[in-house]
Amino acid sequence: MELDIEQIMQEIREEIAAQPPVPEPPAFAPESAADALGFLQAHTALRPYRALSGNPGKVFVQRVIRRMLRFLIVPLAEEQSEINAAAVRVLSELVQREEHP
């Protein structure tokens, strides 16, 4: 004879209803300020390079272009990274002041 799954489900529901209410876990916050700050801290420094993929010819051309643009891209990335780092420092301090006034 096949077990009645619906009956077991009913038993489980009755069991839950009969038990004293348990504390619910804290709600999920889509992204807390601490999470967002963590994300900013982890991504402060821009990486001007990405792994190149494709056939060897395409990779070669991409590498040449990358080398040619290095003089432009690398200083821009460094400058933006410094700006990011400063912004993250300010935000971190504000969060600290908020948490430990």
Place this chain on the structure above:
Amino acid sequence: MTRIVQLLPAITPGDAVSCDALALHRLLRDAGYPAVLCAMHIAPALRDTVQPASALVLYPEDVLLYHMSTGSPLHQCIPHYRCRKIMLFHNITPPGYFTPYSPAAAARAAQGLAELRQLRTCFSLCLADSAYNLGVLREAGYTCPLAVRPLLMPFASLAQKPDAAMLRRLTADGRHNLLFVGRIAPNKRQEDLLRLFWHLHQRRPDTRLILAGSWEGMGRYYAALQGYARTLGLRDVLFTGHIRQPGLLACYLAAEVFVCMSEHEGFCVPLAEAMYFDLPVIARGSAAVPETLGGAGILSSDPREAARIAERLLTDAAFREAVCRRQRRRLAAFEPSHAGRVFLSQLGAYLEECTA
């Protein structure tokens, strides 16, 4: 001779739409059709099988099968192709899910929905993975013939050898593993899986939750989930990140229960894969999930209730067997040979109608 040309924005091994396209390509070839598979972005491993979309030339006697699952510049070409066109619709996640985490993903999804509406008069037939997806097409204004086409399940790839080291790692400590497979994405509601696990862990500390899936492009949601796991004091949660097939197989083999709290799914292939591995499934009854389960598995949207069901499945062998038996019956509907026959008959009827 009529060529059957599949076109999709991107193709990469392991992705559900790509797997479907590759399986269809083999099916069409085996059935004697001159089949062509084209994509805009092609993963290096598939460059021998797939042609670049930029080189695609279509003739009036060709049939185009366009896989629609996201926004893509390809949609601009569709109205200009002078051939017969069929859409294979795989659903588009509502952009609202992505807005708090990835404006780019939200924009892509919104673009996809806009393109779906723009293309509503371009196809003479639309085939979707589920009746739920057909509803989405109707809402978008599609009036052409619509039908459900069962997905070609990649069951053959599930019979490969698993990653032995990973399997050992997941089973050596004797913990009971709960598994969810799917990319880390807000519509999959992994936070509810963490809540479910929190409830279970109170009563059964000898358990582990495995979340197998890539967080690429969803780094902020992933960070929020990690923060939430810390808040809940859950240490036994494993985020695998992008995982290769042998690793995924190890996860399935190490797991005892498959849990899914996803809120938006056009089909949800991992549910069928879990049934293939004889894992009892507990899932939220949202979107196409009840249709995919077809009365098998157990539907529960309440994490606390789902945790109690998981606990019962871990301890009550008769209950577990009853659930799995029902799933085995359901699994027959996903038999690739059946899905292949359905698709070929749909295509045959379409071609006959075109020539009549």
